[in-house]
Each structure stands twice: as structure tokens, then as C-alpha cells.
Amino acid sequence: MSTPAPESRPLLLLVDDTPANLALLHGMLKHDYRLRIANGGQFALQLAQQQPLPDLILLDVMMPEIDGLSVCRQLKQMALTAEIPVIFLSGKTQEADEINGLAAGAVDYIHKPLSPAIVEARVxxxxxxxxMRRALKMHNQLLEERVQQRTQELVKMQDATIMAMGVMAELRDEETGMHLKRTQEYVRLLAQQVASHPRFAAELxxxxxxxxxxxxxxxDIGKVGIPDAILHKPARLTVEEFAVMQRHPTLGRDIILEVERIVGEESDFLRYAREIAYGHQEKWDGTGxxxxLxxxxxxxxxxxxxxxxxxxxLISRRVYKPPFSHEMAVKIIHDGRGTHFDPDLVDGFLRVATEFQAIAEQYCDPEDPPLADIALAGVR
Structure with missing residues (x-):
């Protein structure tokens, strides 16, 4: 078997205030290990933090100024040296002495006078x-990285599936374009804005x-159940047609309930999806x-x-209307405070209205002009 190169051998820090003990340890270990030597506790703390860090520390218990127990406790409190194993060397042979040494953070306790065979075997x-600890730590880190990577892949797949389901409904309504992405970002922004409000903090x-x-x-996933003649009608709906259109929240709820049944369990995501699909056409004053509600x-x-x-x-082009300006949309929502909309949500919206506009412009439909170019005079 080939002898390891000197620079690849484990590095030991030997700490003892007695020169004879250091010489004995040096003679025992010099052939198999690289050695770093300290003749006191304070010097040992300095050497323990120098790169490369020791792989193991052999530490005398009874030393002047700073004893071995104090040195070990300090080593274990420092992030840089906390994981370096410490073996105590001591002439104190009582059971209580060993217990104190292990309690201070040592992994082993060797009695003096030192036996070369025992020292070498313990080291x-x-x-x-x-x-093995280092290998296990690296293995766990690798597993964690793989789990995180796989989780990210699953989240992306989940997001893509959610968006695909929404698009499936929106494709029935050809003029909605980037509507899904915009409303998703509006909901996130508005929720973050009002999250600290006493009425909402527990839920947000x-x-x-x-x-x-x-x-x-x-x-709007329930739109998949609305006939094209109604969904795409460019004129005002009749009373009968509007009654059919009003079914889409219930259809959306039923679709999500069926997903929950197939999955076999409820989840926060599906609960929110069901609440949103079923309740987004409700109005604060009960006329929705x-x-x-x-x-x-x-x-x-x-x-x-x-x-x-x-x-x-309001800001989007529809078959039945041109796009409204951002300012007009803000005014309409402001005027709906306490009737159409939760008043505290309207207040939150008004604080971030310019950010709503920025989202609308970032994810605008290709055929629509920028909001800034939509003049109020052109709004019908």
C-alpha cells in the first residue's frame, strides 16, 4: 500500500503545557500525521483557527491560565472550530473527570501516562x-440540493398546469390575452399591500x-361551460343569456370540487381556487x-x-367595448368602494394603483396601445 503524500495526511493539533508530553506525542504521531503544536490554551485557540483547520485536537486538561475544559468550550462556541473533534489527555482518572470532559464537548478521554497504542487507536x-460525518454531511447537502431542485421543478410544473387550465377557459374568450397573468399579479400585489391591515393580517x-x-x-375556468354564442356575443346580453353567463362561477366551483374529489383530499390551493372561482362575481353590498353574498x-x-x-x-379591449384609461378605471373602482368592493381593499388599491398600471403595461396584449396612450376623451 502506498504511503499518503505528506500534504494529504490528516492534521492534528497537539496541546500540552509540558514539553515532555509534547515530545512523546510528536514521536507517536509524526509518521502518520501532520502536526501543529501549542504549549498553552490561548495559543491553541489561535492555532485551531488557522487554515488549514486541524482535523483533530489532542488537548491536555490541566494547564495554567486557561485549562483544557475552557479551551474546549470556546472551540465549540466558535462556528469555525465547532465541528473539530477534541480528545482530552489527562492524569485525572475519576469518572466525574471524564464526564466533565465529555460535557465540555470532547469526543474521547485518554488517561495519562499515555500508551502509544491507545493514543494511535483512538486518534x-x-x-x-x-x-464519515463529513461524508454524511456532504451526502445530506447533495440530497437537499436535489430535493430543492426537484421541488422547484414540481412547482414550475404545477404553475404551468394551473396556467394551462386557466388558458383552456380563456381560449374560449379570444380577447382576454394576458388577462390571466395580469390578474395573478394584481392579486399578489393587492394582498401584499393590505396584509398588515388588522382585518386581513390573520389571513394574509x-x-x-x-x-x-x-x-x-x-x-374563470367555469367559462368552459358557457356556449360560444353567449361568450362571444358583441352586443349586450339578453336577460336569458345573462342568466346563462351567471352560471360560470358555479361551473368553476364544481370543476374544482371534482378535482378535489379525484385528488382525494383538500388543499389550501384548491380551496382558494374554489373560493375565487365561485365568489369573484359577488359584490360587497350583496348585489352580485x-x-x-x-x-x-x-x-x-x-x-x-x-x-x-x-x-x-376596464383597461382591456373587449368585443363590447374599447379599453378604458387607467385613470377612468381607478375612478370607477373608487366609486365602487363599499358597494361593489370591500372598502379597505379599495383603499389598498388606491395606494398601489400606479403599480397596477405598471403590471398592466408589462403584460399588455400585443394589439392594445399602452395605457398612457388611451385618452380619456376616447373612452365611451
Whole structure:
């Protein structure tokens, strides 16, 4: 078997205030290890932090100024040296002495006078254990990285699936374009803006906000059940046609309930998706549909979606209307405070209205002019 190159051998730090003990240890270990020597506790603390760090420390217990127990405790408190194994060397042989040494952070305790065979065997065993600990740590880090990578892949796949389901519904309505992405970002922005409000704080933690935003693209999934003749009609709907259109929130809820049934369990994401699909056409004053809910009986996720959806509908071109200006959309939402919309959500919207406009411009439909170019005079 070839002898390891000197620079690849483990590095030991030998600490003892007695020259004879240091000489003995040096003679025992010099052939197999690189050695660093300290004749006191303070010097040992300095050498322990020098690169390359020691792989193992052999530490005398009884030393002047700073004893070995204090040195070991300090080593274990420093992030740089906390994981370096320490073996105590001591002439104190009582059980309580060993217990104190192990309690201070040592991995082993060797009695003096030193036996070369015992010292060499204990050192070798601890170095092997340290090597296994390092290998296990690296293995765990690799596994964690792989789990994080796989989780990111699953999240991307989930996001893509959610968006695809929303697009499936929106493709029925050819003029909505980037509507899904815009409303998703509006919901996230508005939820973050009002998250500290006493009425909303308990429901709008970072995780809840993220799930609500992820669910937003499914708000109109029930449109898949609305006939094209009604969905694409360029004129005002008749009373009968509007009654059919009003079914899409219920259809959306039923689709998501069926997904929950197939999955076999509820989840926050699906709950928010169901709330948004079923409740985003409700109004604060109870005049919305399909249930005619009012006030806080409407789920918060649906109230957020309602404001986001209306803002985007106002600024977007539709078969039945041209796009409104941002200023007009803001005015209409302001005027709907306490009737169409939760008043505190409107207040939050007004604080970030310019950021809504920025989102609208970032994810605008290719055929639409920038909001800044839509003159109020051109709004019908």
C-alpha cells in the first residue's frame, strides 16, 4: 500500500503545557500525521483557527491560565472550530473527570501516562468517524440540493398546469390575452399591500398570499361551460343569456370540487381556487352573483380577485367595448368602494394603483396601445 503524500495526511493539533508530553506525542504521531503544536490554551485557540483547520485536537486538561475544559468550550462556541473533534489527555482518572470532559464537548478521554497504542487507536478511530460525518454531511447537502431542485421543478410544473387550465377557459374568450397573468399579479400585489391591515393580517401570511396568487388564473375556468354564442356575443346580453353567463362561477366551483374529489383530499390551493372561482362575481353590498353574498361573507380571496378582475376588464379591449384609461378605471373602482368592493381593499388599491398600471403595461396584449396612450376623451 502506498504511503499518503505528506500534504494529504490528516492534521492534528497537539496541546500540552509540558514539553515532555509534547515530545512523546510528536514521536507517536509524526509518521502518520501532520502536526501543529501549542504549549498553552490561548495559543491553541489561535492555532485551531488557522487554515488549514486541524482535523483533530489532542488537548491536555490541566494547564495554567486557561485549562483544557475552557479551551474546549470556546472551540465549540466558535462556528469555525465547532465541528473539530477534541480528545482530552489527562492524569485525572475519576469518572466525574471524564464526564466533565465529555460535557465540555470532547469526543474521547485518554488517561495519562499515555500508551502509544491507545493514543494511535483512538486518534485513528476519531478521524474515521470525522471522515464519515463529513461524508454524511456532504451526502445530506447533495440530497437537499436535489430535493430543492426537484421541488422547484414540481412547482414550475404545477404553475404551468394551473396556467394551462386557466388558458383552456380563456381560449374560449379570444380577447382576454394576458388577462390571466395580469390578474395573478394584481392579486399578489393587492394582498401584499393590505396584509398588515388588522382585518386581513390573520389571513394574509406569505404562504396564503402565494396560494391565492397561484389560484387566480382559475377564476374563470367555469367559462368552459358557457356556449360560444353567449361568450362571444358583441352586443349586450339578453336577460336569458345573462342568466346563462351567471352560471360560470358555479361551473368553476364544481370543476374544482371534482378535482378535489379525484385528488382525494383538500388543499389550501384548491380551496382558494374554489373560493375565487365561485365568489369573484359577488359584490360587497350583496348585489352580485351567484349567491348574493355580502360583506365579509364573501371569502377574502374572492374579494381580492373581484377588484383585480374588474380593473383588468376596464383597461382591456373587449368585443363590447374599447379599453378604458387607467385613470377612468381607478375612478370607477373608487366609486365602487363599499358597494361593489370591500372598502379597505379599495383603499389598498388606491395606494398601489400606479403599480397596477405598471403590471398592466408589462403584460399588455400585443394589439392594445399602452395605457398612457388611451385618452380619456376616447373612452365611451
Amino acid at each position: 485513528r478511530s476519531q478521524l474515521e468517524l470525522q471522515a 401570511g406569505p404562504r396564503q398570499i402565494e396560494w391565492m396568487a397561484k389560484s387566480a388564473p382559475l377564476h 352573483y351567484p349567491q348574493g 355580502a360583506g365579509e361573507a364573501i371569502p377574502l380571496s374572492a374579494r381580492l380577485m373581484a377588484l383585480a378582475d374588474v380593473y383588468d376588464a
